[in-house]
Amino acid sequence: MQYKAISPEDYINQVPEARKNALNKLRKTIKENLPKGFTEGIQYGMIGYFVSHEIYPDGYHCKPEEPLPFMSFASQKNSINLYHSGIYAVSEIHDWFVNEYPKHCKLKLDMGKSCIRFKKIEEIPFDLIAELCKKLTVKEWIDIYETNIKKK
Numbered sequence: 001m002q003y004k005a006i007s008p009e010d011y012i013n014q015v016p017e018a019r020k021n022a023l024n025k026l027r028k029t030i031k032e033n034l035p036k037g038f039t040e041g042i043q044y045g046m047i048g049y050f051v052s053h054e055i056y057p058d059g060y061h062c063k064p065e066e067p068l069p070f071m072s073f074a075s076q077k078n079s080i081n082l083y084h085s086g087i088y089a090v091s092e093i094h095d096w097f098v099n100e101y102p103k104h105c106k107l108k109l110d111m112g113k114s115c116i117r118f119k120k121i122e123e124i125p126f127d128l129i130a131e132l133c134k135k136l137t138v139k140e141w142i143d144i145y146e147t148n149i150k151k152k
Contacts (some may be wrong), residue, residue: 023080
């Protein structure tokens, strides 16, 4: 589902009532655990956390006018989805998450390259997400992005 939101608060106000508490808790978890330097806002129709142009003027190589994306979440039709670029770009973070997930959740992990789908909102492992948020600093993310992802 696509929401036409202008702020994270606006986004959460538009989602179905049954999901608001989970999204607010997810937002709070990310904001409290993400290293300093990431900026919160709306990016690609989701609540996103990114490296601002003030810190990284080049922006995202696919769309330089956009700040460098890092993490986001969205309320979709059948799930709440969490996107984390570190899971995609750093195999150690991916492997750590896949190995830790069963310790925090009874459900089978439903994951794509960087997307984690939570179909049962009462089963979102907020403590694991908090740990995931701490895995990369802004500087580390920029270094990984420039070394492995950005087209030269």
